Amino acid sequence: MRIFKNSAIVFAMTLSLSAPALAGSSTTSAEGDAEKGKEIAAGTCAGCHNPDGNSIIPTNPVLAGQHAAYTFKQLMEFKEGDDGEPAKRPNPIMAPMVAALSPEDMRDIAAYYAQQTPQTGISNKKGDDLLELGEIIYRGGNLENEVPACASCHSPNGNGLPPNYPRLAGQHADYTYAQLSAFDKNRKNDNEVMRLVVSRMSAREKRAVAEFITSLK
Ligand code: HEC
Ligand code: HEC
Numbered sequence: 715m716r717i718f719k720n721s722a723i724v725f726a727m728t729l730s731l732s733a734p735a736l737a738g739s740s741t742t743s744a745e746g747d748a749e750k751g752k753e754i755a756a757g758t759c760a761g762c763h764n765p766d767g768n769s770i771i772p773t774n775p776v777l778a779g780q781h782a783a784y785t786f787k788q789l790m791e792f793k794e795g796d797d798g799e800p801a802k803r804p805n806p807i808m809a810p811m812v813a814a815l816s817p818e819d820m821r822d823i824a825a826y827y828a829q830q831t832p833q834t835g836i837s838n839k840k841g842d843d844l845l846e847l848g849e850i851i852y853r854g855g856n857l858e859n860e861v862p863a864c865a866s867c868h869s870p871n872g873n874g875l876p877p878n879y880p881r882l883a884g885q886h887a888d889y890t891y892a893q894l895s896a897f898d899k900n901r902k903n904d905n906e907v908m909r910l911v912v913s914r915m916s917a918r919e920k921r922a923v924a925e926f927i928t929s930l931k
Contacts, residue, residue: 745782745821745825746782746786746818746820746821746822746825746826747821747822747825748822748825748828748829749826750819750826751819751821751822751824751825751826751827752826754815754819754822754823755767755823755826755827758811759823762774763775763776763777766778766830766831767779767780767826767827767830767832768830768832768833769835769886771886772835772836772886772887772888772889773886773892774886775885775886775889776835776884776885776886776889777827777830778827778830778831778832778833779827779832779881780824780827780828780832780880780881781828781874781876781877781880782824782827782828782876783824783876783877783878784824784874784876784877784879784880785820785823785824786817786820787903788803788903789815789823789824790817790820791803791903792804792808792809792811792812793809793812793813793815794809802902802903803901803903804900832881832883832884833884834884834928834929835884835885835886835887835889835928836886836887836888836928837886837887837925837929838887838888838925839925840925844918844921844922844925845922845925845926845929847918847919847922847923848923848924848925848926848927849926851863851864851915851919851922851923851926852864852865852872852923852926852927852930853870856914859914859915859916860914861911861915861919862911864882864923867907868880868881868882871931872884872930882927882930883927883930883931884927884928884931885927885928886928887921887924887925887928890923890924890927890928891920891921891924894908894912894915894920894924895920897909897911897912898912898913
């Protein structure tokens with residue numbers, strides 16, 4: 715596979731990916747009711763993600779400031795299909811959290827978190843070498859094993875590009891690392907994009923880029 719060899723092609727790929735993903739999620743563009751979302755978030759979610767979505771536990775993601783369309787998509791995909799089809803993003807902690815939520819609830823919650831101001835998450839401060847490697851991969855990828863630049867889809871400052879490309883900036887390093895590992899295992903809700911990206915990365919590269927992402931604002 716040579717599709718990631720230069721950034722122009724990555725961009726072309728990005729654009730060609732956007733169309734089908736958008737078509738499949740046309741209902742996500744409807745705005746949720748952030749006030750209603752706030753109530754649900756305060757009740758069920760706050761214990762692990764904090765009331766405003768700024769989780770202070772490194773394995774629980776920061777949700778504050780995330781694009782609503784992405785959060786909505788994740789909440790839908792933690793859920794099993796009506797016909798018992800397995801969740802696209804199976805997770806034993808989040809599955810029971812979304813079981814009782816309607817799509818409308820999820821849209822409201824997503825609207826609420828999108829409006830909250832994100833705080834910088836927790837990194838493991840593994841030293842400058844690792845951060846430097848992380849920055850190189852984030853901004854330019856690695857030509858040797860054809861890892862694409864993360865910035866080409868998640869933007870140079872890590873803000874992502876709604877509706878399809880999530881915000882990564884400031885996320886806890888342990889959570890990001892766990893997701894980069896999950897795309898190699900059971901997380902299958904990425905239209906095969908992230909699975910291809912991580913299949914080329916070493917554990918050290920995943921750790922490095924995860925630490926660097928926490929430092930983005
Ligand atoms: C017991 C702790 C706990 C509770 C309570 C909880 N979560 Fe989570 N949440 C997690 C963990 C752990 C993950 C990471 C799952 C993984 O590794 O894929 C997560 C992941 C998520 C994600 C994915 C974020 C991303 O960047 O992809 C969303 C969205 C989310 N939770 C929303 C909620 C909402 C909404 C509620 C309340 C209805 C809630 N959570 C309640 C622990 C919790
Ligand atoms: C071709 C576009 C593309 C490139 C390049 C790319 N990503 Fe992604 N990434 C995506 C998409 C699309 C998703 C959303 C998947 C979903 O809907 O669950 C995503 C999701 C993620 C997530 C999950 C976020 C969360 O909150 O759970 C992480 C972490 C991530 N990417 C990290 C990276 C890193 C690190 C790189 C560079 C090594 C990278 N991505 C390169 C498209 C891309």
